Amino acid sequence: MSALWATVLAASAGCYLLKLTGMSLPASVLGHARVQRISRLLPVAMLTALVVTDLFDANGRYSADWRTLAGVGVGAIALRLRQSLVVVFLLAIVTTAVLRAVA
Amino acid sequence: MSAAVTSSAARRAGAVALESLPERAGIIRAAAGIGLYAGAFGLTFGAVAATSGLSVSQAVAMSAVMFTGASQFALVGILAAGGAPLAGLSAALLLGLRNAFYGVPVTRILGPRGLRRLWTAHFVIDETTAMAVAQPTPRAGRFAFWATGVTLYVLWNVGTIAGALVGGGIDTSALGLDAAAPAIFLALLWPQLSDDRARATALGAVVVTLGLVRFVPAGVPIVAAAGVAIVAGLLPTRPRRGPEVRER
Numbered sequence: 001m002s003a004l005w006a007t008v009l010a011a012s013a014g015c016y017l018l019k020l021t022g023m024s025l026p027a028s029v030l031g032h033a034r035v036q037r038i039s040r041l042l043p044v045a046m047l048t049a050l051v052v053t054d055l056f057d058a059n060g061r062y063s064a065d066w067r068t069l070a071g072v073g074v075g076a077i078a079l080r081l082r083q084s085l086v087v088v089f090l091l092a093i094v095t096t097a098v099l100r101a102v103a
Numbered sequence: 104m105s106a107a108v109t110s111s112a113a114r115r116a117g118a119v120a121l122e123s124l125p126e127r128a129g130i131i132r133a134a135a136g137i138g139l140y141a142g143a144f145g146l147t148f149g150a151v152a153a154t155s156g157l158s159v160s161q162a163v164a165m166s167a168v169m170f171t172g173a174s175q176f177a178l179v180g181i182l183a184a185g186g187a188p189l190a191g192l193s194a195a196l197l198l199g200l201r202n203a204f205y206g207v208p209v210t211r212i213l214g215p216r217g218l219r220r221l222w223t224a225h226f227v228i229d230e231t232t233a234m235a236v237a238q239p240t241p242r243a244g245r246f247a248f249w250a251t252g253v254t255l256y257v258l259w260n261v262g263t264i265a266g267a268l269v270g271g272g273i274d275t276s277a278l279g280l281d282a283a284a285p286a287i288f289l290a291l292l293w294p295q296l297s298d299d300r301a302r303a304t305a306l307g308a309v310v311v312t313l314g315l316v317r318f319v320p321a322g323v324p325i326v327a328a329a330g331v332a333i334v335a336g337l338l339p340t341r342p343r344r345g346p347e348v349r350e351r
Contacts, residue, residue, distance in 0.1 A: 007188040008161050011178055012168035014192070015199035019171075020224040022206020023215070031207060038336030039204035040295075041304045042329055043173070043229075046198050047292040048308035049328035050177060054285035057316045057324075059184055071282035072289060079293045086140045092286030096279030 067103065071096030126243040130234070130250050137230050138254035145259040147283040148175055149266020150275050155183035159267040166263035170256065171228050173291070174198040176284050181322035190322030197329045205232040212236070212244040226252035229291065300335055307331040 029035070055072065056064050075092035083091075145166060152162035157179065165175050174195035181191035205227050212235050215223040226248070235248040275281065296302050308328040315324040 003188050004157065004161065004182070007178070007182070007192055008157075008164055009168075011174065011192050011195040012165060014196045015169045015171050015174050015202070016225060018196065018199045018203045019206060019227045020221065022203030022227065023210050023220055023224045025203075025206070034336060036204070037300075038333055039201055041301060041332035041336050042197070043201045044292060044295050044301050044304045045308040045328040045332035045335075046177075046194075046325055047173065047288045047295075048305040049312040049325040050173070050180070050288045051285045051292065052309055052312040053184075053316065053321075053324060054180065054281075054288070056313065057184070057321070059321070060317055062313075062316065065281070067279075068282045068285070071279055072285050075282070075286040076289060079290055084136065084140075085287070085290050086136065086143065088286055088290045089140065089143060089283060092282040093279035096282040097277060098279075100277060100279065 067096050067099040070099055124243060124246060126238055126240075127246065130238070130243065130247045133234065134247070134250040134254045137234075137251055138258045141230075141255045142258035142262040144172060144283075144287060145262020146266040147262075147280055147287075148172070148179070149263040149268070150270040150273060150280060151176070151183075151266075151284065152179050152263075153267045153270025154275050155179050157182070157267075159264070162263055162267040162270075163260065166260045169195070169199075170225060170259070171199050171202060172259075173229075173288065176288075177322075177325060180284065181325075184321035186321030186323075190320055190326065194322050194325045197326055201229075202227050205229075208232060208236050209248065212241050213248060214241075226256065228252075228255075230255055300338075304332055304335040307335065 051072075055069060056062055071092040071094075074095040075088045078088045078091050148166065149159075149162050152165070152175075153159070157165075165178070169175055177198050178191040178195040181194055182188070206224070209223070209227050209232055213223060231248050231252045234251040235244040238244040238247050292305070296305060308331045311328055311331055312324040315327055319327075
């Protein structure tokens with residue numbers, strides 16, 4: 001089995017076991033105030049980190065494509081205007097594609 | 104109006120036919136919207152996975168078995184950037200950790216027993232949890248959970264297969280698909296930035312990530328950002344000054 005398959009399967013099994021663990025632990029453990037705060041902030045920190053690396057990290061160098069930034073920026077404006085996820089998604093890729101085609 | 108119905112009354116009404124569920128139409132509409140996005144997002148995932156060097160079966164295995172979008176994109180992104188498999192695995196698991204916490208409200212609302220619990224757990228993700236907890240009664244919550252879960256699962260996987268099959272043949276860069284993942288992550292992040300602690304955490308994550316990018320292997324900055332959340336979560340709560348929770 002390749003390292004890639006091993007990683008895919010381990011991550012898949014691990015993610016399922018995390019879901020199952022949450023449904024199996026007593027509510028008193030996961031209901032603890034600090035545990036709940038950390039669980040709420042974990043996606044905030046990691047989603048932020050994903051956005052940053054997607055936009056500014058090119059294999060360990062700082063690098064950004066202004067057309068991608070513009071696309072995600074238009075998506076952010078759509079978010080401010082309370083548009084749905086589908087609209088944000090479509091505006092971001094269409095803006096980036098159009099800018100890449102013309103500039 | 105249905106808010107007047109107590110949850111115990113709603114549970115007793117559980118034996119009544121489905122037409123008695125007033126939230127039904129609204130839930131189906133919302134689930135359809137989520138399904139549409141899931142199909143498009145799954146298509147992107149499949150294409151990105153294929154262009155990152157994953158086989159069609161590996162991409163499909165991830166969508167069918169892992170079934171949690173942020174973890175899947177993180178793993179694929181780190182592998183594509185040449186990161187170590189272990190860094191990708193840790194990022195996927197740390198991002199998947201939040202699903203464990205979603206188990207608490209889902210168990211409270213659905214109360215699955217025995218083998219049913221094993222099956223239900225697979226569907227505990229951001230969207231299904233959000234839909235279930237948003238309903239006024241446990242009965243509507245159960246319906247919302249499964250309507251969203253099944254729709255999303257089917258379209259996410261159909262999208263992944265389609266994306267993975269054409270992935271090698273399409274120029275994801277020309278289609279602007281490199282903006283898809285950051286835009287979706289930003290959209291999932293956006294509603295969570297509703298209070299000062301969350302905004303401070305996001306700012307801290309930006310600093311830590313940018314600071315580490317040059318010095319550590321791909322994937323490590325994302326795992327390190329989890330440390331910011333843990334520190335921010337452990338800090339004591341300040342006494343409230345005025346309206347703390349404000350709609351953006």
